[in-house]
Amino acid sequence: MNPDKTGVQRVVFTPVDTLARVDAVVRRLGDAIDLGLLTDGEQLPGESDLAAQLGVSTVTLREALMALRQRGLVTTRRGRGGGSFVTVPDGPAEDRLLARLADWSTEELRDLADHWAAVSGAAARLAARRTEPADLRQLQRSLAELVHAEDSGARSRVYGRFHVELAAAAQSARLTREEVTLQTEVGALLRLVLCDDRFLRDAADRHRAVISAVHDGAGDRARDLAEQCVQASMARLVELRLGPVGGVRGPRPKEAPDGQQPPSRERRVGTA
Amino acid sequence: MGSNPRPANAGSALLDDMSAADAAARVRDALEGVFDAVGATGADIESLLSAVLTEGRRPVSGDLAALRPGLHARLAGYDLVSGIGFVAAPGLLDDVPAWLEWWQKTADAAVQPLLLDLDPQRSAYSDYTHWDWFTLPRDTGQRAVAGPYVDYLCSDEYSLTLSAPVTVGGRFMGVAAADVYLRRFEAVVMPLLQRLPGPARLVNARGRVAASTDPRHLVGSLTKDHDLAAVLAGPAQGTDQDGLRLLPCDGVPLVLAAETPQVAPNRAWFTPGGRRGTRPPSP
Known part of the structure; x- marks a missing residue:
């Protein structure tokens, strides 16, 4: 995600590079905390x-730790027995994820959406041609689990698995690997849109329509519907990223905090 | 790949000729070899679990480490096998809810264990009890061939998985299994299929093509409109349907579907110059 810079560049572009490395460290440690590592x-x-382990200067690390402290993910105690400790905040994970969403530019989110839609769309079209009832059983099982999953973490994991299974139903190892990789990038963020019960029902309906098109062997319809599944979720993420100022039109996810600020500003204050 | 254009000097007629029945038997032999590895693994597990149960305790995941020398030897000894091991029935082991003692060949011919996150709180892939390679042996009590399928749990490869139930005292303990990557399977069976007089393909019981010399019916596609279950349960010499000879690979659940030349017998394809036509009737 964050390109590793050479030593020469590090010297030439120190301020820019340092900022990028702060972001990289924050994202790495934030991911590790969100994933429970x-x-x-x-x-x-x-x-x-x-x-030294992360390959950054202590100045960069301190800035990253400061950003993590401001997000409530790290506390630092002084004196004997002191040090930096991981703190998983009491509040819902969605609050933290909203701050993480700010690490993505809208351009990055749009490009991720394009990539993901291309992969899932192609997978759905091929699956429609190559499917047999046993392939659909797995997709139907995931759909049923998606509808009944209680928390956004479980919903996101099953949502991702559906798309991996779709690629496997296409009988393509390459598309399947691509989906697995995409899910590691988008999985945590998807919790932000899947915590909304109404959006979850819409998503389930969309995915049910994909299964039915694949079942009918309607390749073009399956592709269009699978692309729409991806685009609907990613459009919602972009809306959240832009925040209230950018005009969130639909109802907010019910688990999201009231009066949320565009998190990007908080982060910039923290790392600038 | 492609249909099977053969060099004119492909050897004597004896070497060159292969009947569909011979090809089916050779495919069966290749997979029976893999089943030997699965069977030896299953026997190891059964004696290990029996010994533990005789001690009056429940097995733990650490007990399964005793399987490793055998698993490593079979990975080294069987060309077709790329992964092998034991998949425990959930609840079998005392210390963990679920477990795979699974070893894989790496690209540089070393062996490494498969380490999966089987915590349902963290992984959507923790429940492995719905995969064909687990349900078929568990539900039928018989050995099974699962796939071809994309194995996104263990290898990310397009694979066949051969598995057999492991039971102790009549109780289902899990499955012994081995993975065969399709590209390795193809390397073994293609030379056989290419010696048939016309395009041919191997399909599983559901009609999924596992290997093919016919570019119109490639690996992963479906061959529909045939009652393959009936072929598998039917006579060893197979049946003819719609210009296809459908032969069971006796004992393994694959069907060899070979296009039958419309001008029979094959000798009609010999030309006076000694070169033999290999093209099928035009589609």
């Missing part, structure tokens, strides 16, 4: 050790 109360290595 770093758990509540866990002590991070000392600053110089951690900086």
